[in-house]
Amino acid sequence: MTAVVLSLTIITFKYSVSATPASFDERLPVYYSSQSPFVQVFQVVPEFESNNFLYQVYLGPDYYEGLPPALWNPLHVEAAYIEETATPEYEWNGNNWVCIGGTLHMTASHLTFWVADITGLIHVIEASAENVELTMTIRKSTGSFDEYGKITAEFKGNVRYHMPAGLGIEALDYEGPKLTVTYTIYEPSPPTS
Secondary structure, three states: OHHHHHHHHHHHOOOOOEOOOOEEEEEEEOOOOOOOHHHHHHHHOOEEEEEEEEEEEOOOOOOOOOOOHHHHOOEEEEEEEEEEEEEEEEEEOOOOEEEEEEEEEEEEEEEEEEEEOOOOOOEEEEEEEEEEEEEEEEOOOOOOOOEEEEEEEEEEEEEEEEEOOEOOEOOEEEEEEEEEEEEEEEOOOOOOO
């Protein structure tokens, strides 16, 4: 019950909306791993194209027993059109070839994207625009504080981009005609025991 009350309190908190930034740059501390979704996407989805695209991830009724289906969904992506190509890079580890990174390019029209917290009530990030161009590059990390990846997305036409502050990331609450968002991904320092 406390989690529901806290979630509703955060939802009702109003962020100020700005139409002034043309670009937003942020650094993301993400541990590099050969099992990281950043790395795996290059080999799992090397090429994709779709009209009337809809993708949702459901954790299912067993986990969210008693909650309506709309609250089971922490990820939602929809677009009138989406096209994606990826070029994976591999490295021989002595036994087999392992994907270590690559380059991905995505184009979408009338895109709506959001990621919710585990309750499904709070959108951790929410973005929509008439046209989106995204490029992501990842290479193998060499160690602590190495900048091993970059995601750059250009949003055009009726742009909405909302992300609250958290995990050391600056908040962004933007509505306007055009926005370029760049995330530099770096290897954080390993935790000390």
